[in-house]
Amino acid sequence: MNLPALSTPRLHLRPLALADAPAFAAYHTDPEVARYQSWDVPYSLAKAEALARESEAAPLLGELWATLMLLAGETMLGNLSLHLTGHRTAEVGFTLAREHWGKGYALEGLNALLDWLFTGADLHRVHASLDPRNERSAALLGRAGFRYEGCSVQAYWHRDEWTDDAHYAVLASEWRENKV
Template identity: 50%
Template sequence: MTTLHTSRLTLRPLTPDDLPRVLAYRNDPEVARYQGWALPATPDSVAGLVSDAPLGAPGWVQRAVMLSGGELVGDVGLNTQGPQAELGVTLARRAQGRGYAREALHTLVTHAFADLGLRRVHASIDPRNVAVAALLTRLSFRHEGTSLQSYRHRGEWTDDALYAVLASEWTA
């Protein structure tokens, strides 16, 4: 099981004990607004986030975002498919705007390139999520394009913006 550390955060596998807190923030309408999971999130749907799989295993692998004091404030995920992966981040509302998402994603992307040897990491977002678009740009992700009204999300046709960074760009 892969655990990553920063000066303020630990990214560790989610456990069954984490699930009530995960369920609470994933059902917060402000947190879930631009996220792809069905609402309401259920105990069964969040239980699927618990896994012993290492980061880099095929498919989605989630990690809890823990403050140095031990408080769970969100989760990040890596969906690895061959030499590339999609990433995602979800933070409880009270943890947003404090730089935790940037710190967690920077650590995750560095691990993806330096330790897993991936070639490309990308993120697919609703472009109305201006905060995440700005975060990805600050992390050196490039906006590669936007597909207009490409999927139904919570009863409306939604655009899909793709951001990506290559390993050669990350290390440069």
């Protein structure tokens, strides 16, 4: 399955490209952006370039995480991440540069991705997980129609501490019902 380019009234979503690497590394290095994320800070340009090369070499969705860049015109806002996890299921994630927080871009991009996943890719279930202290991301998932499924206590080691892992999901049937 090919990773799509998607559009909304304000946004264009397309796969990560090598030219995106400097901006990608810059916002991934912001301590506030990375606070609840799994990567180490600073996020190196070499790491961003390697991810972009991997993305360009393997544009098909598969076992690896895929990255879709969120753009408003020529302005790079952040990215959505996507990982096929099983039969007609996927995990999603999102990262937005701090200067673009609170403007609805992540929700708009996530809704476009969900629309494609449930209609174009015919998925059954999409899930996400996050540190439950990340209240803004939890609220975003709720606005996108995800339901809270529970929390794994002290489930992973992150930034020198055991961290909880909150689980969210939405089924295609729920998404269709809520979309109307």
